[in-house]
Amino acid sequence: MSTELKYHFASDNTSGVCPEAWQALEEANQGYQPSYGADSITAEACETFRCFFETDCDVYFVFNGTAANSLALATLCRSYNSIITAHEAHVETDECGAPEFFSHGSKILLARSPLGKLDPADVERIATSRNDLHFPKPRALSISQSTELGTVYRPGEIAGLGALAKQHGLAIHMDGARFFNALAGLNTSPADITWRAGVDVLCCGGTKLGMAVTEAVVFFNKDLSQDFQYRCKQAGQLSSKMRFISAQWLRMLTNDTWKKHASSANVLARRLSDALGHLPGVQILYPVDANAVFAKLPEKIKTGLKERGWVFYSFIGGGSRLMCSWRTTEADVDAFVADATVFA
Numbered sequence: 439m440s441t442e443l444k445y446h447f448a449s450d451n452t453s454g455v456c457p458e459a460w461q462a463l464e465e466a467n468q469g470y471q472p473s474y475g476a477d478s479i480t481a482e483a484c485e486t487f488r489c490f491f492e493t494d495c496d497v498y499f500v501f502n503g504t505a506a507n508s509l510a511l512a513t514l515c516r517s518y519n520s521i522i523t524a525h526e527a528h529v530e531t532d533e534c535g536a537p538e539f540f541s542h543g544s545k546i547l548l549a550r551s552p553l554g555k556l557d558p559a560d561v562e563r564i565a566t567s568r569n570d571l572h573f574p575k576p577r578a579l580s581i582s583q584s585t586e587l588g589t590v591y592r593p594g595e596i597a598g599l600g601a602l603a604k605q606h607g608l609a610i611h612m613d614g615a616r617f618f619n620a621l622a623g624l625n626t627s628p629a630d631i632t633w634r635a636g637v638d639v640l641c642c643g644g645t646k647l648g649m650a651v652t653e654a655v656v657f658f659n660k661d662l663s664q665d666f667q668y669r670c671k672q673a674g675q676l677s678s679k680m681r682f683i684s685a686q687w688l689r690m691l692t693n694d695t696w697k698k699h700a701s702s703a704n705v706l707a708r709r710l711s712d713a714l715g716h717l718p719g720v721q722i723l724y725p726v727d728a729n730a731v732f733a734k735l736p737e738k739i740k741t742g743l744k745e746r747g748w749v750f751y752s753f754i755g756g757g758s759r760l761m762c763s764w765r766t767t768e769a770d771v772d773a774f775v776a777d778a779t780v781f782a
């Protein structure tokens with residue numbers, strides 16, 4: 439008998455499209471509309487972003503996070519520049535060199551990052567280590583919010599990095615593939631953890647939140663976004679039927695729909711971590727600030743769960759990574775924990 443594979447916790451992109459985004463797609467499917475973002479839904483979605491962030495930002499929609507990050511970083515850097523980021527950063531480990539490719543050679547420099555968060559002292563060490571022309575000139579700081587280890591920077595931590603970046607002439611890029619999970623876990627405004635803290639450009643994640651194929655690139659520093667639309671087009675990231683992307687964003691940013699889904703994922707991650715943490719031999723590796731649980735599982739639990747069909751990854755962060763999404767239910771969590779308990 440073959441066991442059915444269960445991808446519930448493998449990633450927050452194994453879930454489908456949430457009902458609200460699906461409904462927005464359906465509603466946008468009316469008649470004819472101008473293409474390439476010239477439609478009224480796109481204008482309204484961009485305006486909604488400006489209200490959400492309480493500032494006059496420039497917004498562009500692309501299809502995925504790798505494109506968002508690498509095109510944004512390419513905008514901040516010239517080919518001889520460097521980007522300071524964390525060891526675990528997605529731009530370093532999971533984008534197949536796209537930031538280097540699109541920037542035509544900007545070098546990524548890795549700073550210490552306990553619990554996945556950049557250590558300001560080490561950022562400063564790298565930023566000031568050399569100023570001769572043989573070293574790639576530091577120009578950008580890339581911060582992931584939430585981090586790849588499921589932790590969340592507090593507003594003061596981002597503001598601290600922002601001040602440091604300003605002092606050393608670094609622009610700030612925020613990889614927000616899970617920005618809404620971070621935001622839902624903090625008692626703060628979107629503005630306070632972005633532009634008010636010094637962030638120049640945010641890659642705002644839609645897909646993992648529950649939307650179909652979209653991330654928004656939000657420029658708070660509008661000087662930097664001058665020719666961004668050309669970059670998107672050249673990279674094959676300009677959607678001709680843009681209204682289907684913008685309609686989803688419009689819906690998700692309305693009535694706190696983003697918050698409903700992000701909070702639900704976060705709460706269930708905590709439920710999962712609390713329950714797993716009680717099993718003998720299981721160690722929860724990092725604070726569960728958002729929708730990720732990293733657990734060091736005894737080998738027999740790990741193999742037992744895999745035998746029962748649960749799929750999850752164990753190559754990040756020194757343990758097994760379990761992700762929750764908008765679709766995760768209490769029953770999913772309890773079923774996973776029950777199976778883990780059998781092998782504990």
Ligand SMILES: *Cc1c(COP(=O)(O)O)cnc(C)c1O
Pocket residue numbers: 501502503504505507528529582585586613615616645646
């Ligand atoms: C998922 C993810 C991305 C985006 O990945 P794509 O597969 O290119 O959409 C970017 N950054 C982080 C931290 C991620 O987890």
